[in-house]
Amino acid sequence: MNRIWPLLSLVILLALAGCGSSEVNLDEEFSMKLEVEELEGVNQEEQAFSSSEHEGEFWLANFIFTNCDTVCPPMTANMARVQREMKETGVEVPIVSFSIDPENDTPEALKEYGDLYQADYQAWDFVTGYDQETIERFANVSFMVPASKEEGSDQYMHSTSIFLVDKEGFVRESYSGLDVPLEEIMEDLEKITD
Template identity: 55%
Template sequence: MLAAVLAGCGKENVEESFPMSVEVEELEAVDQDGDKVRLSELNEDKIVIADFIFTNCETVCLPMTANMAELQEKIKEAGLQDSVHLVSISIDPEEDTPETLTEYSKRHNADYSNWSFLTGYSREEIESFANVSFKTPAAKVEGSNQFVHATSFFLVGESGTLLNKYEGVSDPPYEEIIKDIQKLN
């Protein structure tokens, strides 16, 4: 009987305790090195923390990326780096080439061992992906080189399910994110 009770305490049941439950669709992309990747591969046996950025952003992307770099350090300090992959997804694939993403990410001392910057899809694909899989807007501002997009960090469980979102620009709840990762680990 104890085995049956313990079996009921698996990761799937833990995921049910989170406020969101949205299946994340597949995203085929290239990373900062120009290598083809699939989001499901980055998510395989790992928890994903994702955000949406673009490199010529004039407002929220720089602080979000700096905060993601800080989160990466806190994940390392907690000894969780092997179970988490950070993913920054460009919503401006026409401008954000792998080379551009590499230059941008190096300014934030990104450690690519568990942080990928993605591009290589069409703008229509990424807008639909953000809208459907992350329930968040992503659209070009008419007559501008700027985009409307989420300013959240998104937690995706190993099952490929979006489970939670957190403030990504001002005062991210690092401790809460770490606790949620530990809960899923």
């Protein structure tokens, strides 16, 4: 019994030391780890954009197109809610909405679209300026989600998720962009930005 006490004391000390650490173990917290390839384009202000410019910070991402007549309007409205909530709680995480219709989604079209949702462009980029094949591959490989034009239509099949990307450029979590779990997203963001 006397030999157990020192061992037990050591275990308790290590556990308490772990509780005091503010470093979050992302592999334990999140179930995903998909590497985001570099993607270059332009944003709604016609400024050069590269996904690599977010290296060293967490960011949120989704896929949209301005001519979408089904899921994109509610998804973008929900992303705007997330942005407002972040502002109110003092959490600063950039947002990137990638257009999957680069042929029609010019920077001007994306700016007009973002204005509809009162997007704060200081922390939200709407990105275009690549070709169709590039964005489809980017969505398929980096996020493991579909992105393709629907046959005989001007509509596109794409993910309705909001993705959390970590400082090293790995997708760590996916949330519904339609039935948005605002509380869960905010809890995760507060956890990683503390």
